[in-house]
Amino acid sequence: MxxxxxxxxxxxxxxxxxxxxxxxxxxxxxxxxLRCGEMTVLADSGPDPAQARVGGFEVIGAPHTTLERAxxxxxxxxxxxxxxxxxxxxxxxxxxDGLFPNARVAxxxxxxxxxxxxxxxxxxxxxxxxxAHLGHRLTLLDGDxxxxxxxxAIVTGGHTPGHQAVLxxxxxxxxxxxxxxxxLAEGRSAVPVDAAxxxxxxxxxxxxxxxxxxxxxxxxxxLRDHPWFWGSGSE
Numbered sequence: 001m002x003x004x005x006x007x008x009x010x011x012x013x014x015x016x017x018x019x020x021x022x023x024x025x026x027x028x029x030x031x032x033x034l035r036c037g038e039m040t041v042l043a044d045s046g047p048d049p050a051q052a053r054v055g056g057f058e059v060i061g062a063p064h065t066t067l068e069r070a071x072x073x074x075x076x077x078x079x080x081x082x083x084x085x086x087x088x089x090x091x092x093x094x095x096x097d098g099l100f101p102n103a104r105v106a107x108x109x110x111x112x113x114x115x116x117x118x119x120x121x122x123x124x125x126x127x128x129x130x131x132a133h134l135g136h137r138l139t140l141l142d143g144d145x146x147x148x149x150x151x152x153a154i155v156t157g158g159h160t161p162g163h164q165a166v167l168x169x170x171x172x173x174x175x176x177x178x179x180x181x182x183x184l185a186e187g188r189s190a191v192p193v194d195a196a197x198x199x200x201x202x203x204x205x206x207x208x209x210x211x212x213x214x215x216x217x218x219x220x221x222x223l224r225d226h227p228w229f230w231g232s233g234s235e
Contacts, residue, residue, distance in 0.1 A: 001223060002070040002230045004046035005029045005061030007092060027219045029092050032177055033070060034168060036148040040076050041083045043166045043177045048095035055091055055125030063096050070230050085153055087179025088160040089115040091125035098133065106153060109140040111162025156181045157200035167213070176213040183219045
């Protein structure tokens with residue numbers, strides 16, 4: 001996992017109702033580099049400071065350089081990435097796809113439809129340009145899908161209508177990259193304050209508990225101490 005940037009000065013409790021009240025929280029953004037056989041896969045691609053600023057969001061970091069360095073550390077280049085799986089279409093998860101010209105991009109069809117309507121929230125920045133740039137590389141998913149051996153996208157809903165998580169079969173068990181259905185570890189089983197469908201969140205946690213998944217939150221500073229952590233985009 002690679003920390004590519006910080007969202008600067010997020011107000012109040014940040015993404016989770018159970019988090020301690022703090023003013024000006026800096027929220028880390030992570031990208032996950034997965035090796036599935038011969039495939040190099042990313043879960044999300046993180047925000048880009050210039051694109052984020054257009055939407056009124058301040059992002060600190062150098063995500064392009066950080067991603068290039070992280071891939072090089074495992075003997076890969078940006079051109080080697082063959083698949084990007086987006087948990088959802090908020091700006092802080094999608095803005096570096098242009099670095100990976102050979103990657104198809106997997107998103108739930110429901111998410112793409114929602115992000116183009118008036119019901120989409122302010123975190124859907126530049127969606128029309130994003131989709132136009134992807135063109136034929138966009139792969140629309142309909143429900144839970146196995147994308148490669150040991151790699152699945154599963155629909156969670158909750159944070160956004162078409163939100164999905166990523167399941168990875170690892171030697172330690174099944175790892176769930178939760179996306180923003182679980183932004184912080186301290187919010188385990190709590191409903192994020194900005195959930196589009198609050199009823200979907202406890203349903204996800206029930207499913208995760210029954211399957212004994214190892215849950216990895218999306219924006220938790222504690223991930224910097226995780227054994228899979230690579231580095232910081234805010235260095």
